[in-house]
Each structure stands twice: as structure tokens, then as C-alpha cells.
Amino acid sequence: MIKHFWVVWKTQLNQTFGFSHLKYLYRTNRRKFIGRMAFIPLILLALLPVLQLIFKVYGSVFNVLHPLGQDQVIFALAFVFTQSLALIFGLFYLMSNFYSARDLDMLIPLPVRPSVILGSKFMIVVISEYAATFPVVLPALLVYGIHTGPPLTFWVLALLITLLLPIIPLALASIFVVLLMRVTNAARGRGVMRITGAFLGVLVYSAIQWLQYRFRNSGPVELEAMLTNPDGLINMLTRRFPPSLWAARGLYNFPEPAGLLNLALYIGATLGAAAFLFLLADRVFYRGLIGGNEVSAKRKKLASTPGDFQARSVFKALFLREWRNLIRSASFLTPVLVNIVILPAAFAVPLLSASKQGILSAGKIQDSDWIQYVIVFAVSGLITLAGTSNSIAVTALSREGKSFWISKTIPAPPFIQILSKFVLAFIVPVFLTVAALTAEALALRFSAMRLVEQAFLALVGSSVTMSFSLFLDLLNPKLNWTDPQQIMKRNLNAIISVFSTMGFVGSSFALIYFLGKGMKFSPGLAYYVVAILWVLLLGTAAWLLFHKAESRYSKIES
């Protein structure tokens, strides 16, 4: 079984990260190989402003914690943050990885146990998760290390703990997914039930967190006890995910007995969760999988009903095509749903908590122009990031795959085809902007002018990065795919798009900081400088996109 696991995992690893493909490029097309490798420093460069921001935040947090004697909270914070994120976002990723991957048709007939297939796919997700874990956890450990100078054992242990971090949340999410798929497999309309089930799972988890928070005593006495007790803050923080507490305590107290005990708990729980998942896989995985991808057909007579043969404009027809292609594939739709459901929820909970505690009150916000504009900038940045992170723009052409021949042979100008794709991608930022405006109007009582500024910046920012992302896809679409995962998860354009958006948002924040602190600009003036800059960038990106559409469409060979 171990041998089988190793063989399947190794192949999947190769397929996911394209090692053989890189080797092949190195041998046959050195220029292309160098081009691919050149992206690594570029991505790191784009990450730089964000990493700088993370280091700055951790530095400030450490300066607050150190006098309270609660230094270890710094990495507990990072642990709980990454594990909670892995639990929530991993759910959808795991679902499509376990059940929608096209390689399953090839893997299932192989003489290997279900746990080998599921286990190898699980380990691929764990490794992919490191991309989100390292940038959050490593800076926290470094800030702690630089300030306190821990022994070498700390670093070895820290590395081990960090590598194990995604396993428990992803194993728990996997167990939920496997059971959900098993229960819904026989049901009619199982696609909808599965997506609904996954969202319900996330909502129940969030509700439990909120209830824990709601019924916690939070008077002045409790607050003092929390600050004076060396474990007070860490307990409060890790309440939402106890393994993070074991990891933080184990690392901080090692090699004392308390540290060893917590470490044993953490490693034991990690191994236990993984082992349980593997055992469950052999019993349940295939029962939720086999037959799950079959498509039912009613074969009903075609009798004309009103609207059956309704004629529409070319743009509407193209938009409908894009819309249907998007909503009828779980792989394409899930990131959009994650964007429009989880993102607003993720911000609503802390916003409500903060306003309940009086940290954020409408009165305080109305008194400070800077706070209002910081919120406007932050929300615009988040919506801009969300607009590209769902990959809808950057896969606009690639999603057509082998059916791209239709787009090339129909008499619809590429300009309109691109426009229909852009409008589809624009739905997410519009939805998020409306949600943000509603929250800002009702909870923060922003003025009409501020709301207009918010809407303008968020939509312009999203348009800039989405135009750029679509342009990337236009330049180099990935049409020869057999599995939607290949373009949603293993697409170099998507990686460039996300990192360039991070670079764009990060640089804009740096500019705002410079304008406010260095140049002593008023917040309003800083806003207009950024807004004008973004409009100019939008003009350039949109010109590039639509100007090149015609010539690029004729060059794309499908």
C-alpha cells in the first residue's frame, strides 16, 4: 500500500507542479524555460509590499505583547489564522480535488485502495496550502526570533510544527466533504445539495465561533485577567481552534513538561486526524464518488414552450454562454461563491464584534476623515483582490477549452466576445461593492459622497486588474485542458494575475502611506491622487485589452 501511495502521489505531484514539463522545457526550449523560471523572482517582487506589511503588523503586535509577557501570542495568532483559513477555504478546494478531477476516471480502474487515491490527493492539497501558510507563519516566527533569540531547537521545532499546520484542518474538512458526498450521492440534484452542504458547514462553523464569542464574559475583570494571566490572550485567541493552542504552547514551553505534553497532543492529533481520514476513505470515498459524475438525461420530447426559441442580441447571447459555462461547473463556480458569500461574512463578523465592543463606532468613524478613507482604501483593495482571486477574468478564454473553435468561427467580433467575458467577471466586484456600500451606509453611516468614492475606487481598481488578467489570458490562453482544475489551479497566468494584483494593491497602499505621512496630504487629496492614477492605469489596461483583441483572436490556434 505504501508503495502504491508513493507511486500515485509522486505522479500527482509531478502533474500538479509540472516538474517533468519544466525538465522537458529545459531540454527542448531553453528560452521558454528561462521565461518560466523568471516568474519566480517577479512573484517574490510582487509579494514584497505585502510581506513588508505583514512584518510591520507583527512588529507592532510584538511591541504590545512583550511588556505583557505574552510573546508567544505572536505565533499563536499566525497558527490560528492559517489553520482557520485552511479549514474554511480548504473545504471547497478539497471537494473539487477529490470529486471533480478528471484523472479519477483513470485512477479508479487501477488496482489501488481508495485511501491511496484520496490520500495522495490530500497530500497534494496540503503541499499547495503551504503557499498560504508560509507567508503568514514564517514572518511571525522570524519577528519572535529576532526579538528573543531562541535556541536552535526552537527553529527545528518551529519548522516541524509549521509543516504539520495544514494537516488537521484539511483532514477535518476532508472528513466532512467525504461524508457529505456519501450522503448526497444518491440524491437527485446532488450538485446543488453538495455546494449548499459545504456552505452550510462553513456557516455552522462560523456560527459556533460567534456563539462562543457572544456568550463569553467580557467585562473589565475578565479583561484584566486575560491581560495579566500569561496564557490569557493565547487561550482567548486559540479558542476557535484548539490544535493551534497545543502547537503554540508546545513550541513556547519546549523542553519543559508542559511543552512536551502540548507537542505530543498536537502531533498526536495531527496523526490521528490523518489516520482517521485514510481509514474512512477505504470505507466511504468510492460510495460518494462512483456514479457521482454521471449526468442524467430526461429525453423529453421537444414541444415548443414560450421562450424556447427566443432571439437575443449577439452580446446577450455571448454573455449567456459565458454565464452558463460558469454556473454549470463546480470548479468554475466555487471560487466565485467563496468570493461572494464567505468574504462578506468574514468581514461582517469582526466588524460586528468590533462595533459591539465600541472599538469601532459610527460616531468615532464619522469624526475622522482618515479612518473613513482608510476603510474606503482597504475595502477597495479587498474587492480588487477578490475580483482577480476567483480567476474568472484570467481564465475567460481558457475556460472555453477545446470548444474555442466555436468562438473563432462565429461572426462575432472579438471585441464583443471579450466584452461579454469582462462583464461576467465584473459581476463579483459589483456584488461585493454593493454589499460593502450597504454595510458602510447602515453600520458606519458613511455620507453619500463617501459611498460614491467607495464605489468608484473599488470598481475602477477591480477593472484595472481584471482587464490586465483578461489580457494575460488573451496573450496566452490555456485551451488544451482535460480537467477544469488545470486552468483554475495549475495555471501560470492565474498565479501572475493574483501576485500582480497583490503588487498593485500593496504599492497603492504604500503610495497612500507616503502621501499621508510623508507629503502630509489630506485624506481627500490622497484619495483623488490614487483615484486618478487608477483611472489612468485602467485606460492603459483597457486599451491594451480591446485594441489587441482582434489581432490576438486571429493568432490563437485551437
Add this chain to the structure above:
Amino acid sequence: MLKLLNVSKSYNKGSIKAVDNLTLEVQKGEIFGFLGPNGAGKTTTIKMITGLLENDSGSIAINDVDTKTSSIEAKKQFGFVPDSPHIYDRITGLEYLNFLGDIYGVAAVEREGTINELARLFELEDALRDIIQSYSHGMQQKLVIIGSLLHKPPFWVLDEPMVGLDPRSAHNLKQLMRAHCALGNSVFFSTHILEVAEKLCDQIGIIRKGQLIFSGTMDELRGEKQGRESLEQIFLELTE
């Protein structure tokens, strides 16, 4: 109806000539069969005609519309059936046909008539409301054929259209090709099935290694060999 003038296409920076200086013409009302061994350049030629590939040199005109200078207008002149029917599989057959109807600006009444007529002919009436994913290869092929005729194109291009079709559907398709030409339209199709070419085509073209080695009627081809050999023998000799 179709004019190819000195059309060439090469790959790998010119090292592989897929189509080499190809010139041919298809007249109105004609069925033109395009024959050749595997890798001869049939699909590359068809892809250039339909705009899926750009020709390196030469010109292509469909119904007197140049495919490079007036690509959109040229695309309105033909309906296309590719060799493998890759189409959006997450929409229903009817949604796919309506999409094409909208793109080509086919009026609702007209499209209803055409869809019903062709769906009946290809026995696809019961499946049009189902998602395309549930279709067999042959059913997808039939759907693509219906879609290609929805706007009643003057020029119909088909790449290996008989592959995957059951005998009845293949027969229906041949009838449809004849009926299409009887209305003054033209058909251009590639095939490996010599019998089909022999019985159906008014003109045939044989391509080998990217070059057109014969273009004319069946009788002309036979005449070259003084009627001594079967089409299969002639084909084998020519493409050797």
C-alpha cells in the same frame, strides 16, 4: 463559392510545410470532396478556411468575401462541422442551438422551424433539452451538424463528417448535403471514405504532403487512368 489562391501554412518556423502553395476553387452548387492520407494537410486547410488557423501566405475567399480582410463577413458565409465535436458540454442542446441562432441573427420563427426539422431528421428531438454532457459522440456530432446549418449558410464545410455517425444518420447527412447544393449552395468536406467521395462528390481534390495533386471530377480522375483501375487503386497510387 470558395477560392484558395497560393495558400501555404508551415509549422516550426517554416521547417514543416503543412500546406504548400495550394490553389483550388469550389463552384456554386457543387459538392467538393477533399481526400488525402493522414497528415496530408486536409484539416489544416479546413482550419485555414474557417479561420481557426492563419495562412502564412496566399488568400482565401468564401462567396467572394476575403477571410483575412473581412473575417466576420466571411464567417457568416459558412457553417462548420469539425472533425471532433468539442462543444460546451454543460449547456443543453437547445441552449447551444439558440446561442448559435443569436450569433448568426436567425429569427425565432425561422430557427424553430430549422431546429425542429433537423432534430427530427437526426432523431435528436428527445435530447435537445438535455445537457450535452449526456450525449454520445454521435449525438454531439449531430448537434454540431444542426448548429452549422441553422443560419442556412451558402457554404458548408465539414471535416470527416461521417465519423461517429450511425448508418441512418450518415445516409441522412449525405441527403442533406445534396439538398443543400440543390439550393445553389456548396459543400466542402474531407473524408477517408472513398466510396462516399465517389458517390457523392461533383468534384474531388487529392492532397498529399500539403500539395494538391489532383483536382477535378471523378470521370476526369478515371480518364487519367483510362478507367482501368478502381478509385482505391488510383488513390493509393497517387498518394504513395
